[in-house]
Amino acid sequence: MSDTQIDLEQFRSDIRAWLEENCPQEMRQPVKGEDDVYWGGRNASFKNDAQKAWFEACVAKGYTVADWPKAYGGAGFTPAQNKIWKQEMARIGARPPLSSFGIWMLGPALLHFGTEEQKVHYLNQIARGEIRWCQGYSEPGSGSDLVSLQTFGEDKGDHWVVNGQKIWTSYADKCDWIFCLVRTNKEDKYRGISFLLFDMETPGVSTKPIKLISGNSPFCETFFDNVVVPKDQIVGELNRGWDVAKYLLGHEREMISGGGLGDGAPSLGAKIAKVIGTDDSGNLDDPMLRAQLAQFDVDALAFKAMAEKFVDEMKARKGHPAKPNMMKYAGTELNKQRHELIMASGGSDALEWESETSNHGAKPRTWLRTKANSIEGGTSEVMLNVISKRILDLPGA
Amino acid sequence: MPMYLNEDQAMLQDSAREFIAGEAPVSHLRALRDENCKDGFRHALWKQFAEMGFTGILISEEDDGLGLGHVEAGIVLEEIGRNLTPSPFLTTSVAGVSALNAGGKALREKYFPGILSGDTVLGLAIEERAKHRPDQIAMAAERSGNGFKLNGKKTFVIHGASADALIVAARTAGSAGDSEGLTLFMVDKDAAGLSTEATRLVDSSVAAAVTFDNVEVDADAVIGEVDQGQDVLDALLHAGRAGSAAELVGVGSGAMDMTVDYLKQRKQFGKLIGEFQALQHRTSHLYSEMEIARAAVMKAQQLLDQGNEGADVMVSVAKAKAGRTTGLAVREGVQMHGGIGMTDEYDIGFYMKRDRALNEFMGDANYHANRVARMHGY
Numbered sequence: 001m002s003d004t005q006i007d008l009e010q011f012r013s014d015i016r017a018w019l020e021e022n023c024p025q026e027m028r029q030p031v032k033g034e035d036d037v038y039w040g041g042r043n044a045s046f047k048n049d050a051q052k053a054w055f056e057a058c059v060a061k062g063y064t065v066a067d068w069p070k071a072y073g074g075a076g077f078t079p080a081q082n083k084i085w086k087q088e089m090a091r092i093g094a095r096p097p098l099s100s101f102g103i104w105m106l107g108p109a110l111l112h113f114g115t116e117e118q119k120v121h122y123l124n125q126i127a128r129g130e131i132r133w134c135q136g137y138s139e140p141g142s143g144s145d146l147v148s149l150q151t152f153g154e155d156k157g158d159h160w161v162v163n164g165q166k167i168w169t170s171y172a173d174k175c176d177w178i179f180c181l182v183r184t185n186k187e188d189k190y191r192g193i194s195f196l197l198f199d200m201e202t203p204g205v206s207t208k209p210i211k212l213i214s215g216n217s218p219f220c221e222t223f224f225d226n227v228v229v230p231k232d233q234i235v236g237e238l239n240r241g242w243d244v245a246k247y248l249l250g251h252e253r254e255m256i257s258g259g260g261l262g263d264g265a266p267s268l269g270a271k272i273a274k275v276i277g278t279d280d281s282g283n284l285d286d287p288m289l290r291a292q293l294a295q296f297d298v299d300a301l302a303f304k305a306m307a308e309k310f311v312d313e314m315k316a317r318k319g320h321p322a323k324p325n326m327m328k329y330a331g332t333e334l335n336k337q338r339h340e341l342i343m344a345s346g347g348s349d350a351l352e353w354e355s356e357t358s359n360h361g362a363k364p365r366t367w368l369r370t371k372a373n374s375i376e377g378g379t380s381e382v383m384l385n386v387i388s389k390r391i392l393d394l395p396g397a
Numbered sequence: 398m399p400m401y402l403n404e405d406q407a408m409l410q411d412s413a414r415e416f417i418a419g420e421a422p423v424s425h426l427r428a429l430r431d432e433n434c435k436d437g438f439r440h441a442l443w444k445q446f447a448e449m450g451f452t453g454i455l456i457s458e459e460d461d462g463l464g465l466g467h468v469e470a471g472i473v474l475e476e477i478g479r480n481l482t483p484s485p486f487l488t489t490s491v492a493g494v495s496a497l498n499a500g501g502k503a504l505r506e507k508y509f510p511g512i513l514s515g516d517t518v519l520g521l522a523i524e525e526r527a528k529h530r531p532d533q534i535a536m537a538a539e540r541s542g543n544g545f546k547l548n549g550k551k552t553f554v555i556h557g558a559s560a561d562a563l564i565v566a567a568r569t570a571g572s573a574g575d576s577e578g579l580t581l582f583m584v585d586k587d588a589a590g591l592s593t594e595a596t597r598l599v600d601s602s603v604a605a606a607v608t609f610d611n612v613e614v615d616a617d618a619v620i621g622e623v624d625q626g627q628d629v630l631d632a633l634l635h636a637g638r639a640g641s642a643a644e645l646v647g648v649g650s651g652a653m654d655m656t657v658d659y660l661k662q663r664k665q666f667g668k669l670i671g672e673f674q675a676l677q678h679r680t681s682h683l684y685s686e687m688e689i690a691r692a693a694v695m696k697a698q699q700l701l702d703q704g705n706e707g708a709d710v711m712v713s714v715a716k717a718k719a720g721r722t723t724g725l726a727v728r729e730g731v732q733m734h735g736g737i738g739m740t741d742e743y744d745i746g747f748y749m750k751r752d753r754a755l756n757e758f759m760g761d762a763n764y765h766a767n768r769v770a771r772m773h774g775y
Contacts, residue, residue, distance in 0.1 A: 266773070273775035284775040291763075294770035295721075298762075301711065301769070302693035302718040309400035309692040318401050326685045385674075387681035392657050394680065396672035 003080040011081055015088045022057040026050035028093045032359065037099045040129025042176050055129065058097035065103055065127045068111070072119055073127025079315070101170070102126035102133040106179050109195075109248040113236040122197070134200070136166040136180030136222060137245065143168075143375075144382045146181070147189050147242065151224060153182040153196065160184070160196070162204075162227040168376065172207040172220035175200055182229075185239050195241035197233045204228075214368035215353070215361070249377060250324045268300065268338060269293035272345040289344060296341055303334055322390040329383035332373035339367040398699050400692065402472070409469055413476045416449055421482040423744045429483060430601040436559040437603035438483040440515075446486060447515025455494045455636070460509050466702035467491075467636065471643035471694060478647020479654075481751050483602060485518040485556050487640050493519035495636035496564050496581060499629045500620035504583055508562065520560030521633065522551035522584075522607050529760040531566070531634060536609070538567035538580055544616045545569065545582070547590075547609040555758070557605025558595035561586055564633065565609075570624050579626035581633075582618045589613070600750040631709075635701055637759045638712050642694045642719040645755050649687055649723035652730040652748040656680070659734055676733060683722075683729055690715075690722040710772050713765040720762035727752045 003011075027050055031037060035047050038055055046052040058064050061075055067082040068074025077085060089096075107126055110119055125131045142149040151164025162182055169178070177199055185192030200207075204227040207220045236244040272293060273284045284290035310327055313319035342363060343350045350367075352358035374380040388394045402410060421442055429437065446452050454470050456462020463469075470491050477484055489512055497505055511517025523531060536549030547567055554563065563584045571578030584591065590612040593605040621629040657680060660671030670676060697715035700708035727749040731738040738745045756762065 267775075269770050269775045270773040278775065282771075282774070284770070290770060290775065291766070293775070294766040295717075297769050297773060298714050298717040298721075298766050299689075301714045302689045305400070305696035305711070305714075306689045306692035309695065312399040313401055316399065316401060326688060329681075330685045330689060381678065384678040384681040387684055388677035392677075392680060392684060393661075394657070394671040394677050395661055395669045 003078055008080060008084065012084050012088065015085055018061075019088055019092060019094065022054070023092060023094045024050035024054055027054040027095050027097075029095075030093065031095055032362075036095070038097065038129070039099050039132055039171070039174070040102075041132025041174070042130070043174070044129070044132070054095070055097045059128050062127065064098045064100075064129065065107065065123075068107070068123060068127065072111075072123035073125075074123075098129045100126060100129065100133065101135060102131065105135060105248050105251055106133050108251045109179075109244050110235060112247055113195075113244050117232075118235065131176045132171070132174065134169050134172045134175035134178050134222075136169055136172075136178045138168045139165060140167050144379050146245070147193065149181055149183060149193065151180075151182050152186070153184050153194065153229065155184065158231055160229045160231070162196070162198075162224045162229055164224050166222040166224075167210075167219075169207070169220045169222040170218045172200070172222045173209055178205075178222070179235070181241055181245055184241075188239070190242055191239050193241040193245070194238055195235045195244040196229050197235060198227065198229045202227050202229070212368070213371070214365040216365070266301070267297050268341060269297050272341070276345060289341075292344075293341060296337060299334060300338070303330060306330070320391055322386055325378070325383045325386040326391070328377065329374075329380050329387070333380060335373050336370050339370045343367045398703070400695055400699070402468075406469060406472060410472045410476075412449070413451070413473045416445075417473075417476040417480050417482055420445060421484075422480050423747055426481045426483055426601060426747060427744075433597075435595075435603070436556065437597070437601060438485060438556070438559075442482075443485060443518070444515040446484065446490075447513060451486065452490045452515055453509075453513045455491060455498070456509055456513065457498070460505055461513060462509070467639055467698040468695065468702055470636075470640060471698045474640050474643040475647035475650070478644035478649075478751075478755075479651040481600075481648065481651070481747055485560075487637065487644060488521050488555050488560075489517070489519040491640040492521055492633050492637035493564055496620055496629050496633035497583075499632045500581075503617060504620060508583070511561065517561045518556055518559060520554045520557040520563045520605070520607075521637070522554050522557070522563045522565040523630070523633075524553045525549070525551060527552070529757070529764055531630060532576075533573045534566050534568065534579060535573040536565075536567040538569050538582065540569070541613060544614050544618065545580075547582070547584070547612040547614065549609050551607045551609075552604075553757075554593075554605045554607050555602060557607050558593045558603060563591075563607065564620070566626060566630055576627045578624050579630060580623050581620040581626040581629045582614050583620060584609075584612060584614055584618065598754055600747070600754040602754060634759060635708065635712050638716045638765075639694065639697045639701055641755050641758050642690075642697065642712075642715040645716075645719040645723040645752065646687070646691050646694055648748055648752050648755065649690065649719070649726035652723075652726045652745060652752075653680075653683055653687055655745055655748070656726075656730045656733050663735075670733070679729060680733075683726055686722040686725060690718045693718045710769060713760075713768045713772070716760060717762045717765035717769065720756045720765070723752050724756060724762070 038046065038051055062070060062073060063075055065073060066075040066077045066085050070076040103126060107123060110122055137146060139149050139151060151162065151166065153160035153162045177197060180196050181193050182196050183192055184194040204225040206223045210217055210219045210221060277285045279285045310319065310323060346363055350363045353361040353364060450463055451473050453462030454465045458464035474487060477486060494512065497508060508517060525535060538545045538547050547565065565582045565584050567580060568578050569580040590610040592608045595603050595605050598604055660676060661669060663670050694715045697708065697711040700711050730745045731749055734743065734745050737743050
């Protein structure tokens with residue numbers, strides 16, 4: 001489909017009108033806490049009528065996954081249309097109708113590697129928010145060195161029997177299905193891993209939450225004890241799950257790397273100056289902090305330019321394939337720095353762990369949570385290793 | 398405008414890369430330095446720049462130039478930076494031309510033919526202090542007869558002693574700190590009362606301190622409008638800052654590439670030093686910073702070319718980011734080269750010297766970070 005300028009202008013005004021009619025005012029406020037976000041799934045409940053109405057209106061039009069084909073539950077938007085959709089959503093501050101690992105992570109992998117049957121079945125479920133997914137990658141002994149994973153799926157003809165343990169499985173205790181890396185061949189470290197999907201209610205699956213330094217956590221330990229997985233629940237080829245995982249990690253890294261930009265405000269310093277105040281000459285009333293913020297704003301705006309360049313290059317297939325690693329490294333380090341500055345700017349107010357005014361310790365909890373940014377999805381050190389090896393071609397890297 | 402080079406720009410990059418690396422690699426700078434070249438650059442090379450069409454990149458087609466933009470000027474500047482090529486390109490064809498483009502037709506007709514042919518070199522007489530403070534310009538230009546009489550001193554005028562004309566910022570009204578009352582002038586090098594004192598700088602370039610002792614200029618030497626020079630000065634500064642940021646990215650990339658090559662050759666403890674993770678991580682961090690700096694520079698150039706009002710902030714972001722990042726590149730370069738990096742014989746030290754001079758040119762990273770904070774209201 002080609003987009004002419006006139007068509008796109010019409011499209012934009014149609015979207016604008018639709019949003020005006022269907023996006024409730026309550027859904028145009030910034031997300032404050034966990035229950036402002038709708039994750040879908042078998043046990044999901046809506047926080048209020050507005051959240052329900054907004055979600056259902058979007059599902060009906062395929063707008064939860066607007067750029068996916070209609071046959072898979074999307075709206076079939078072209079890239080140009082999808083960009084307009086996102087712009088118009090952002091313009092009114094609309095909340096995403098559905099937050100989902102299915103949309104961000106599994107969906108793109110299924111679109112690329114799934115069979116037609118898998119696409120029709122799973123992608124439609126994801127689009128309608130029927131199944132909430134979690135990701136089974138890391139194991140207690142296999143974090144950054146993911147290919148050393150031990151969870152084993154024994155071939156029993158028409159099914160596998162899976163035994164082992166996963167860790168850092170986000171929301172495993174609340175999720176319905178898992179996409180999981182399982183060793184199906186013990187001989188080949190890289191080409192012995194398969195990408196399996198299975199129901200968390202299958203007998204033998206159990207979970208245990210992990211509490212983090214931020215006082216709460218989406219993470220769990222997940223245990224598999226003789227879990228039966230049918231053969232048609234593999235994505236991609238047998239023993240080539242690493243290809244699927246790498247593809248998916250690329251998407252995850254792109255998503256995490258956006259974090260350094262914060263909530264779209266162009267200047268962290270400008271925001272903080274309102275809290276701390278300015279001196280007679282209009283300078284933020286803490287010269288050393290002002291200098292740090294100025295440096296940060298330079299870094300953030302430069303990174304924003306890089307993010308734009310990165311997207312443009314990816315679309316035109318001009319970027320180096322290892323560029324997402326660079327973006328992940330730079331974006332997560334920037335985000336950590338951002339929250340260090342927010343804490344320093346908040347002073348004693350930012351230390352409050354339990355109070356109504358502090359939104360139940362939102363600042364310190366977020367600050368502590370960001371420390372995981374440069375660990376999850378591949379540590380910063382692993383990203384630097386990849387850059388050394390694949391981009392700079394350094395010896396033995 | 399997508400954030401990568403289009404086909405024409407990629408072709409320009411190819412030809413600039415080949416030409417500059419072929420005609421004026423680092424050994425060219427070394428030779429000029431060793432012979433104590435008076436002007437700090439070769440006029441013959443400047444002629445070749447003209448033959449390549451580079452000198453007219455920012456001159457409109459109407460004025461017989463190529464009518465291209467800051468992105469294209471930046472492509473040439475990045476190669477100049479990578480090879481540490483001494484050239485009046487930045488002062489004359491980028492900053493100087495941008496100022497003249499904001500002026501009248503008569504001045505363009507007077508100076509553009511020489512710039513296009515590679516005969517004319519312009520100097521920028523803006524600075525009055527050791528640190529870049531264009532908002533504190535105090536030099537006086539008093540009305541006198543049909544024109545003006547200039548008195549005062551300017552410093553850090555790159556190529557000032559060999560320039561054919563100087564762009565001079567002075568006060569026709571108000572005092573330091575006012576945005577009204579500035580006027581920019583074209584002053585020819587043989588004007589009576591003009592004296593220049595040339596100084597060799599750390600990077601082997603030649604800058605001048607220029608003294609104006611009752612220098613008389615006609616009214617038609619004014620670029621733009623009397624008392625309204627701020628716009629012309631802004632055009633000059635935007636072009637010069639974005640341009641020097643692009644050149645810095647070239648310097649940083651050149652230093653990084655040289656260092657990465659060295660890491661792949663130098664053995665210690667029975668291993669190539671590039672095998673050591675301590676060095677790999679620092680190099681990968683540097684690569685990441687260089688890519689971000691390059692993106693910031695490209696964004697600034699694109700906004701300038703679009704006449705977008707966001708250009709001002711982004712130009713300062715670009716100069717600040719490129720300044721800090723290239724500083725990192727040259728420090729890591731010398732350190733990772735070890736003892737040999739401290740020798741005059743090895744080129745890496747030349748990169749460190751050029752970075753220092755370019756960082757100071759039109760405001761260092763602190764100046765521009767401060768400016769970003771100001772523009773954001775804190």
